[in-house]
Amino acid sequence: MVQLSHVNQMKSAEQALKLYFGYDGFRRGQEHIIRKVLEGQDTIGIMPTGGGKSICYQIPAMIMDRITIVISPLVSLMKDQVDSLTTIGIPATFINSTLNARELRDRVHNTEQGSYKLLYVSPERLESRS
Numbered sequence: 001m002v003q004l005s006h007v008n009q010m011k012s013a014e015q016a017l018k019l020y021f022g023y024d025g026f027r028r029g030q031e032h033i034i035r036k037v038l039e040g041q042d043t044i045g046i047m048p049t050g051g052g053k054s055i056c057y058q059i060p061a062m063i064m065d066r067i068t069i070v071i072s073p074l075v076s077l078m079k080d081q082v083d084s085l086t087t088i089g090i091p092a093t094f095i096n097s098t099l100n101a102r103e104l105r106d107r108v109h110n111t112e113q114g115s116y117k118l119l120y121v122s123p124e125r126l127e128s129r130s
Contacts, residue, residue: 009038009063016062017055020088027052034059054081061117062090070120078120091115096122 013034017023026034029047033056036043047053061068072078078094085092093107093116111119 006035006039010035012063013038013059016059020058020062020090021055026055030056038063058085058090058118067111067114067116068118070118071123071126072120073123075122078122082118082120085118090117092118092120094120094122095125096120097124 010031013031014025017026029045030052033043033045037056037060045053045056057068057070070078070081072081075096075098078096079098082092082094093110095104095107099107110116
């Protein structure tokens with residue numbers, strides 16, 4: 001994989017922000033967090049509810065050439081996020097306790113095939129083999 005320069009990565013981030021989310025610019029703190037993620041640095045972002053935390057991992061997910069795994073204990077939030085992302089053309093899915101065995105198998109298979117950019121997983125599913 002050819003690495004984009006940090007300048008090109010941030011230009012790509014801004015283009016993805018506009019294309020997928022319709023925003024002309026990042027909110028306070030988002031650009032810094034996204035830049036650090038794209039530079040490969042361990043990053044923590046603390047923002048209030050509604051502050052735009054999700055975009056801080058969704059934008060890098062669209063730019064990087066690999067899947068982004070999001071660990072979330074909130075089943076309803078996972079579903080809402082995945083529904084919103086798929087509506088705007090971002091391939092995403094979730095794996096949690098609401099899935100039956102067939103749905104789980106299909107999603108794991110599709111993940112292995114590279115069908116998704118974002119995979120939301122509940123903590124208990126990380127410990128489960130089934």
